[in-house]
Amino acid sequence: MSQLPTLRQLQFLIALSEHGSFSRAAEAVFVTQPTLSAAIKELEMTLGTVLVERGARGAVLTHAGEAVLERAQRVMAEAEDLVIAAQAAGEPLSGPFRLGVIPTIAPFLLPKVLPTLRIKHPKLEVFLREDLTERLFDGLRERRLDAALVALPYESPLIETKSIWSDEFLFACTPDHPLAGSKTLDPSRLENEPLLLLEDGHCLRDHALAACSTGTARSDFAATSLHTLVHMVKSGLGATLLPRMAVDAGLVDQMGLEVMPFDPPVAGREIGVAWRKGSARAEEALQLGEAIRESLTGSGSAGEATG
Structure with a gap:
């Protein structure tokens, strides 16, 4: 059997590509420059090709070096997944866990669930x-994140999701709005209503438009956050749709706004957990989602858990 590169050699090659010099790469991986240089030379001998052009101004990967680098990054990522999978099998939901959260969930959900997570999983370090x-x-696909809390539906290649919570939309307006105080509120009544929504790029905007497909959005008054949005409504610029999660967390407290639910069937969005397909932490992502669902159920927050 042919001699194979070592993980250490591949790690050094990746560091060299990132830092562009032997000295900086050696410093990044905590070895001496001669040690790193010798390891790269051994890797070149093992593969039978020159991987690095060495010069006074630094080090540049050759065409062969770039081809090897791409595979080296995949090998190292798989090796890291192997370690993570072994650790998770021994003690799931422990150690560092990199969690992404969208802005329309983070400030309203995390204060409720993180304290409970810390109690139930004291060895879990959530970043x-x-x-x-x-x-x-993108962070999930590139392995910079282990899981993410997002609003569904949202289709994306190589990403798997599971819904954990239903979050209905509420209609918010000023007390003098024609729909204020309505005993029944069907989405069809918003047919000609100029809704104020978040700017493009926020999935909440798309979900709100889908829930009230006959409504129109005033793009000239798009907001960057839910807090900005409710202040725009208070100023009389229009009405909006807000997730119940945000309202229950106090988003409109002391704002003097009318907030009303829609008639059944309730329009809204699903809160879910997402992870990279094939991730070694997929099972942990599911366990984290279940822990968050249980925390929400115990908190008495409005909404329904989904299976």
Whole structure:
């Protein structure tokens, strides 16, 4: 059997590609420059080709080096998954866990569920990243995140999801709005209503338009956050749809707005957990989603858990 590269050699090659010099790469992986240089030379001898062009201004990968680098990154990622899978099998939901959350969920959900998670899983270290869904999915695909809490439906290649909670939409307006105080509210009544929504890129905008497909959005008054949105409504610029999760968390408290539910069947969005297809932490992502669902059920928050 032919001699194979070692993971250490592949790690050094990746570091060299990232830092562009032997000295900086060696510093990044905590070895001396001669040690890293010798390992790269051994890797070149094992593969029978030159991987790095060495010069006074640094080190640049050859065409062969770039081809090897792409595979080296996949091998290292799989090796990391192997370690994670072994650790998770021994003690799931422990150690570092990189969790992404969209902005229309993070400030309203996390304060409710994180304290419970810490109690139930004291060895779990959650590192949070708040961002839009598409960028969170990029992070999942590129293995920078282990899981993400997002609003569904949202289809994306190589990403799997599971719904854990139903979050209905509520209609919010000023007390003098024609629909304020309505005993019944069907989405069809918003046919000519200029709704104020979040700017493009926020999945909540798409979900709100889907829930009230006959409504129209005033793009000239698109908001960047739900907090900005409710202030725009308070100023009389229009009405909007808000997730119950945000309302229950106090988003419109002391704002003097009318907030009304829609008639059944209730329009809304699903809160779900997402992970990279084939991820070694897929089972942990599901367990985390279940733990969050149980936390919400115990908190008495409005909404229904989904299977």
